[in-house]
Amino acid sequence: MDTDNLQTPYFVIDEEILERYYRMLTDSLGASWENFLVGYSFKTNSLPWLVSFVKKHGAFAEVVSEDEYLLARHLGYDAAEIVYNGPYKGKASFCDVLLAGGYVNLDSKREIGWLETLTAAHPDRNFSVGVRVNFDLEKLCPGETTMGEESGRFGFCYETGQFAAALRRLAAIPNVSVDGLHLHSSSKSRSVGIFRAIARTACRLQREFGLTLSYVDLGGGYCGGMDGRPEYPDYFPAVAEELSACFSPCQTKLIVEPGISLISKCTTFVTSVYDTRDIKGTRYVMTDGSRFNIDATMIKTSHMFHVQAANSSARKILDRQVVSGYTCMECDRIFICEHAAELTPGDRIIYENVGGYTMSLNPLFIQYFPAVYIRRGSELIQVRRKWTPEDYVQGSVTE
Template identity: 25%
Template sequence: MRLHGTGRINERGHLEIGGCDAVELARRFGTPLYVMDEELIREQMRRYVAAFRKTGLPFQVAYASKAFCTMAMCRVVEEEGLHLDVVSDGELYTALRAGFPPESIHFHGNNKTPFELEMALDAGIGLFIVDNFTELEMLDRLAGEKGKRPRILLRVTPGVEVSTHQYIQTGQEDSRFGFGLSGGQAVRAVKEALQARHLVLEGFHCHIGSQIFGTGGYRLAVGKVAALAKEARERLGYLPRIFNVGGGFGIRYVEKDRPIPPEAFVEAIADAVRKSFDGLPLPEIWVEPGRSIVGEAGTTLYTVGTVKDVPGIRKYVSVDGGMTDNLRPALYQAQYEAMLANRALEDPTETVTIAGKCCESGDVLIWDLKLPPVRTGDILAVSCTGAYTYSMANNYNRNRRPAVVFVRNGEADLVVERETLEDLVGKDRIPGRMRGNPVSGGPALEVR
């Protein structure tokens, strides 16, 4: 397993992250456990900001909180001077409870509910990314009722297909996101936005997908949105002040992945904007990285349970987590690397498959992984789990969602508590008609 950020092997032969021994973290906080390298998170944020400053162009970097959203993470975003993207009332509420400045929040989503729009309007968020005509009309009406005049961007679908899993492609013509460029839909959206009495149209947004390793798709998308800007000027006299190019910048999960650094993405986007917007005032460039900020900063720790050898076929090593804390392998065949955190210097001499504990044949985290001979009780560390793991965690089979710790300079801070068994039934209710045999509630169990 490749080490990322502050990761190293210490003198005990244990994996260490942020100056904290992973084996001790597992003992102290239990497993499964999400460990986040806070220093690496901050470093990635600073790289985007520094890269944009070098371009000399006006810019804004917003963290896409859907990748990983907790109150502590929102505080880090604020401390580093970034803005914040949210896509639900839950993410918005998390940010507000963390004290994040509402004027620096952007609201995304293809099906924002009236409640979510009203909540965001009441909070005074900085900007809405409007995804469709229904939302455009509804937001204008609600803003008028509240005496507000929110700023908006129109999300457009540039018709760009990139090489990534089909589930995380978002810029192709056949997409549920945004206003299509073909058929004049996007131009019509500009016209209606300009006619809206209670909205301020600031510009355009596009997002072509996730886990992208090259710049070609971004250059193509910039060119198409620039063409829309020129058409909007000619037909409607409108010039965009802001162009949000989205995110989707890829990271390294396994050896075959070949991501490019944030600096290369920023340089390519800035160059494309300069060339494509030739003859127009250059807009302020916005980006919204998520995975590339937190992905490599996350490591999930598991405790090995059963080991099953199917002679001549496969050896299964089962851990105390799986698709409940990392849905990505089951959802779109995501691949990962891993090591034994407590025996990190031992030679990998056998090939095993890492299985989860759920009652699903598809609950496999890693196929054909090279490890030292695995024993029950070993601590398995899976790298690059900072994005779309905690945020997708679930209670299938009534498993409890794991705790999250931030590590930095030898200190480990619990930022999300592990769910308890009581949490699992805390919202359950038994109808009165079923109470012929009263339920005592069962024993009070303390289980870590």
């Protein structure tokens, strides 16, 4: 396919790289802890093609809302193939997953209440649950966590005794067993040390509370595809070494919930320059991509990208070009291009490592969702067309 004629902006997922990363994940897990399960993080990117790819490769769906649960079901997942996490589960889907024997990691007292009602209505059945642990990872890995000195806001806090209280309340339900711990914690570093500390915490809790666990869920938060940073094969030997102190693969499954690490490396976002303008000494380069497409939470300070020039004409070197998005928001300035060849209309700016969160966090603001293509060999295959106003108005009434 002649990509030069494709209407920008669009995302491209390179299938071969995605395959490579999925295989790297499962090979390295299998080599370190043969009893494992991948719960693919829907929130990171729930593009239907991608969901179907990971499903075909054996991943369960890691979902954090009733909508995500219903999407997983819509895309062919059985309720037993769900890992249900997060603070905003729906009661109906919570019950569906538990009744089907999927994985539910309890996040709050509200959910324990739901469990008490459900189990009382099914006294002849046994229910297995996991508990999300809120623990002070910052103390174990100073300066590395996202929440820093302040506490995280998910799950039952170990240090305050809320985790112990939750276990006591669950122990009082005759047909419930606590079979799993969910220890996802967001870190800035995504270091191997973070995952060592998480695995060590699982051991500590197992010993302190005498738990018999059929699974330990490490959550997500790994690095993938970043030069000089850890890859999957760096994490799991360290995790296995720690877990082996208290667990064995024949009794305890290791659950991982990768998102960004799996899909960043294989995804690019292709944009075009459509105009340039000079205002008070500043060169603005206007592009048909937006910061909202690749940095919706406005936190990125740098981007990985390369430029494909539209022609081979000689270019001046400019000190400073403000590469901007198509929206009418002043803050839609994507990056400052310093001491680089002048960008002119028709040039393409291709952002790399943009598969995680960017596609699913895209707002329907001014332009609708861009198209998504799969690169398979030399072909580009469209797996989502650009959204149209017809897509936008679905479900609406006008009178």
